[in-house]
Amino acid sequence: MTKISQTMSIAELAALVCQHLADRNIDAVLTGGAVVTIYSENEYQSNDLDFISTAREKHIDTAMRELGFRRKDRYYVHPDTAFFIEFPAPPLAIGNAPVFRVGEQRLPTGLLKLLTPTQCVMDRLAAFYHWNDPQALRQAEMVTRHHPVDWDEIHRWSVGEGHVDKFERFRDGSKRPV
Amino acid sequence: MLDRLLGESASRILLYLDAVEEGCAPEIAANFAISLSAVQRQLRNLEAAGVLVSRLIGNVRVYRWNPRYAFLPEIRSLLSRAREFLSDEERKRYYSPRTRPRRAGKPL
Numbered sequence: 383m384t385k386i387s388q389t390m391s392i393a394e395l396a397a398l399v400c401q402h403l404a405d406r407n408i409d410a411v412l413t414g415g416a417v418v419t420i421y422s423e424n425e426y427q428s429n430d431l432d433f434i435s436t437a438r439e440k441h442i443d444t445a446m447r448e449l450g451f452r453r454k455d456r457y458y459v460h461p462d463t464a465f466f467i468e469f470p471a472p473p474l475a476i477g478n479a480p481v482f483r484v485g486e487q488r489l490p491t492g493l494l495k496l497l498t499p500t501q502c503v504m505d506r507l508a509a510f511y512h513w514n515d516p517q518a519l520r521q522a523e524m525v526t527r528h529h530p531v532d533w534d535e536i537h538r539w540s541v542g543e544g545h546v547d548k549f550e551r552f553r554d555g556s557k558r559p560v
Numbered sequence: 561m562l563d564r565l566l567g568e569s570a571s572r573i574l575l576y577l578d579a580v581e582e583g584c585a586p587e588i589a590a591n592f593a594i595s596l597s598a599v600q601r602q603l604r605n606l607e608a609a610g611v612l613v614s615r616l617i618g619n620v621r622v623y624r625w626n627p628r629y630a631f632l633p634e635i636r637s638l639l640s641r642a643r644e645f646l647s648d649e650e651r652k653r654y655y656s657p658r659t660r661p662r663r664a665g666k667p668l
Contacts, residue, residue, distance in 0.1 A: 475630035
């Protein structure tokens with residue numbers, strides 16, 4: 383197995399952790415800001431890897447310790463990387479809707495399961511819709527500049543969330559030239 | 561009301577927040593005359609579970625519902641239904657705190 387190091391990218395580390403967990407029958411999906419970093423080609427930098435897993439906490443804990451991580455409050459930290467890992471409470475959901483099908487990326491360090499670009503945009507927009515978080519809006523815009531997304535699906539979901547006005551603001555912002 | 565299902569502290573805290581939308585540990589502990597540490601622990605658990613979110617206002621951590629929690633409508637519906645079974649006395653005593661502003665310096 384590849385050794386965790388300071389030079390490892392967030393995607394490489396995420397894939398290594400995801401593969402290690404999968405090898406122990408622990409299904410985990412990367413969500414949150416780390417996915418934005420991956421899809422925005424590092425235009426946005428996150429140090430925080432959020433994995434959603436329905437596995438039992440003690441099983442996750444054992445697997446993470448095998449990789450050399452130790453728990454510090456809610457996070458797992460490792461002496462050879464500045465990235466830290468958290469397992470927010472399941473379920474994997476965007477708004478009120480459960481997420482079943484996610485994306486995958488094959489990296490040299492393993493197979494990474496993560497939100498698709500469209501799901502990632504909706505995940506960020508949820509923060510913008512509910513908390514008026516302008517950073518989350520900018521992150522959603524970043525993803526659309528680097529990856530095609532399903533605009534119809536995002537629009538449909540935004541209607542369901544009751545935030546058509548904010549969706550339009552996001553759509554207009556995404557058309558801005560870089 | 562939901563003590564057997566959720567535990568006494570969690571049940572009271574959730575019913576309280578369902579009534580007033582947001583609150584901090586000292587206020588909730590004083591409202592129910594229960595220990596501050598028990599309320600703080602329960603609020604942290606509810607935040608870790610994704611049910612609540614918090615932010616610091618000054619040096620007070622204020623908790624409120626997490627609008628992104630997948631089961632929020634259902635859990636609030638359950639709490640709302642449970643509050644219908646509270647006696648008038650319980651409702652007035654524990655779940656109807658003053659939430660309108662009070663001007664600084666105004667005599668009580």
